[in-house]
Amino acid sequence: MKKMVISLLLGAGVLLIGIWGVMQFQDGSGESTASVLNEAKGESITDLKGDDAKGHPIKKFDITASKKQWNINSSTSVEAWTYNQSVPGKELRVQEGDYVKVHLKNNLDVPVTIHWHGVLLPNKMDGVPGVTQDAVLPGEEFTYEFLADHPGTYWYHSHQHSSKQVDKGLYGAFIVEKEKPDYAIDQAFIVDExxxxxxxxxxxxxxxxxxxxxxxxxxxxxxxxxxxxxxxxxxxxxxxxxxxxxxxxxxxxxxxxxxxxxxxxxxxxxxxxxxxxxxxxxxxxxxxxxxxxxxxxxxxxxxxxxxxxxxxxxxxxxxxxxxxxxxxxxxxxxxxxxxxxxxxxxxxxEELLFKDIPQNPDVTYKMNLNMGMNMGEGMVFQINEDTFPDTPPIKVKEGDLVKVELKNTGMLNHPMHLHGHKFQVVSKDGRKLEKPIVKDLLNVKPGETYEIYFKADNKGEWLFHCHDNNHADRGMITIVDYKSVYSPFKFGEASKNTP
The missing domain is CATH 2.60.40.420 (Cupredoxins -  blue copper proteins)
Incomplete structure (x- = not known):
């Protein structure tokens, strides 16, 4: 937040009055993600209304996180961390309109969660430890519940220390089919390294x-x-x-x-x-x-x-x-x-969020993606010269029209993923896109600049981060912070939550 100064000429003198104003432009100065997440204001995200199961078919799944020696081929194996003893984990396939209940049991010796990547759901079901829930500790259980009302291809993965846990195999496909599928042969392929x-x-x-x-x-x-x-x-x-x-x-x-x-x-x-x-x-x-x-x-x-x-x-x-x-x-x-x-x-x-490039956004946020070296830490990945949890949040209120400029001034690709919302990509390198597209992840390559817009229509605390999780692990994370809510969860070594 920046200070705005209004100068008023009164008679022969000049009276300067300094006030705090809410600026449309957010440039990264002022508050950090850490300072706004747990600031008790309005509702706790745990009290926000969830999806309603009434009138919807209920699909239940049981998922257990555990270790397994996984054979990549007949001569090569790795020690994997798995959902239901396979890599990928069990494919979860439901129909549009199903109410989904997934019961997670943790048989690993480390905490885990499940994040529903790309799914628009209530904030408290997003699976981000220290932000939307406490990580599921060894021997403990947690049930995720949400309405699958948007057909498409999604996936699920751990969001606890993702750079390691996803690397070791904690992921699977989540498919929401239309009531009448278009193809007799329909198969998912998860690629990985x-x-x-x-x-x-x-x-x-x-x-x-x-x-x-x-x-x-x-x-x-x-x-x-x-x-x-x-x-x-x-x-x-x-x-x-x-x-x-x-x-x-x-x-x-x-x-x-x-x-x-x-x-x-x-x-x-x-x-x-x-x-x-x-x-x-x-x-x-x-x-x-x-x-x-x-x-x-x-x-x-x-x-x-x-x-x-x-x-x-x-x-x-x-x-x-x-x-x-x-x-x-x-x-x-x-x-x-x-x-x-x-x-x-x-x-x-086929279906755009905005027919034309929106005018007069309520919030404009410039996000500079870069990398550097920190004393004792080595290489870090930054948003506006800071690393999580010191990165500047995108502060919104419900109903805001939000414009974000994503600019990669570093030397590595940054696939930026927004939780809980879809955004529309409207321009690249200063030129309007002839073919605007709606996404939740945008790969910003070195030297590229994109403009995206989204509507703040899903109240909560939502991550916006690089999905090269090695980069996220070293700092490239911020949040979309709705001003009327807060998270009661903590992250860090003491809490065992590592988002």
Missing amino acids: WAVYEDKQSLTNMGSMMTGGMSGDGEADTKAMYDTVTINGKNGEAVKPLDIQEGEKARLRFINAGYQTHYVQFPNQMRVIAVDGDKVKSEEKSSELEIAPGERIDVEWTNEGNAIRLLSQSEEVDDVTIPLGNQESSTSSLARDEGRTVSGTSYES
């Missing part, structure tokens, strides 16, 4: 990247950290075939649970039909898909007898192929052609 053959490197001592060690593509850190890529927790001959016959059409839902941008190559043309759970307008077809960390992209694809391939971003790491049913299929890779690659911002959403 692992450090299998040597320990994952720490960002603490990767400062050489700051002084010219970058590869120039925004992925230098993840390329250095990981040596294996997987599809649904497997690679090589262990990847489960897609049960599809030649000539059949399918809906394929791709979810990126890793921290590296991945590329999926198709042997023939496919069509993107949804991004981050929302339908897009796309008659044109392409043969290669770019999917950012945390992003979900659905495609329509017809099998013409050749396999789909997940391309490795490192010469030392093998590609991974999705075999096709019990038929013979070619696994030859196409030559890379960036002109044929489409991404999560290539298309216009």
Whole structure:
């Protein structure tokens, strides 16, 4: 908050009156996320009204977090942390209008949670320890309840020390189907990367990247950290075939649970039909898909007898192929052609939040994404020159129209994810988008600037953070803070909550 000074000329003298004013522009000075989260004001988020189960079919699921030696292929295994003893965890598939109850039991020796990535739900069900709940301690249980009223592709994962827990396998697909599905064949594929053959490197001592060690593509850190890529927790001959016959059409839902941008190559043309759970307008077809960390992209694809391939971003790491049913299929890779690659911002959403670029936003927030080195900590990732929990919050009141400028002045990609809301991307690098899109995650690459708008219509305390969780772990987190509520939860070593 900045001070506004009003000068009043009274008679022969000048009277200066200093007042505190609420400014439309928030530039990061003043309050921090830590100072506003627990400031007792208005309602506790635990007292906010939840979704109502009355009149809705109820779908119940039991999920247990536990360890397992997980076989990535016949010769490679890792010690994984799992939901229901598999990586990914059990796919949860419900229908639009279902009331969902998920009972989590923690059999690990560390605290865990479940965050419902991309799902619009009550704040107290968001699964962020120290912000919306206390982490579920070893031997304890917690039940998540919410209404699944927006068909689309989502996923669930732990938000407790995510940089480690998601890395070790605590994630799964959450699919909300329409009452009458459009495709007879409908399958989800979660892509990920692992450090299998040597320990994952720490960002603490990767400062050489700051002084010219970058590869120039925004992925230098993840390329250095990981040596294996997987599809649904497997690679090589262990990847489960897609049960599809030649000539059949399918809906394929791709979810990126890793921290590296991945590329999926198709042997023939496919069509993107949804991004981050929302339908897009796309008659044109392409043969290669770019999917950012945390992003979900659905495609329509017809099998013409050749396999789909997940391309490795490192010469030392093998590609991974999705075999096709019990038929013979070619696994030859196409030559890379960036002109044929489409991404999560290539298309216009069928249903926009705003028909035109909104005028006169109630809140304008400029978010500078950068990185630096802190004494004793090594590399850190900053929002407006601060790291969580000292980052400046986006302070809103219910009903506000909010504009956020996301500017990446660093050298690495930052896939920025907003909890509890959808936003509309309206411009890139100062130019209005001809195809505006509605998302909840936007991959901001080095040198890029985007403008997004959203409506503050879901009261609570909501994270806005980089979904390369290694970056979030080192500071790139802020919150959207509704002024009329507060969180009764604490984070930090004493509380055992690590959001």
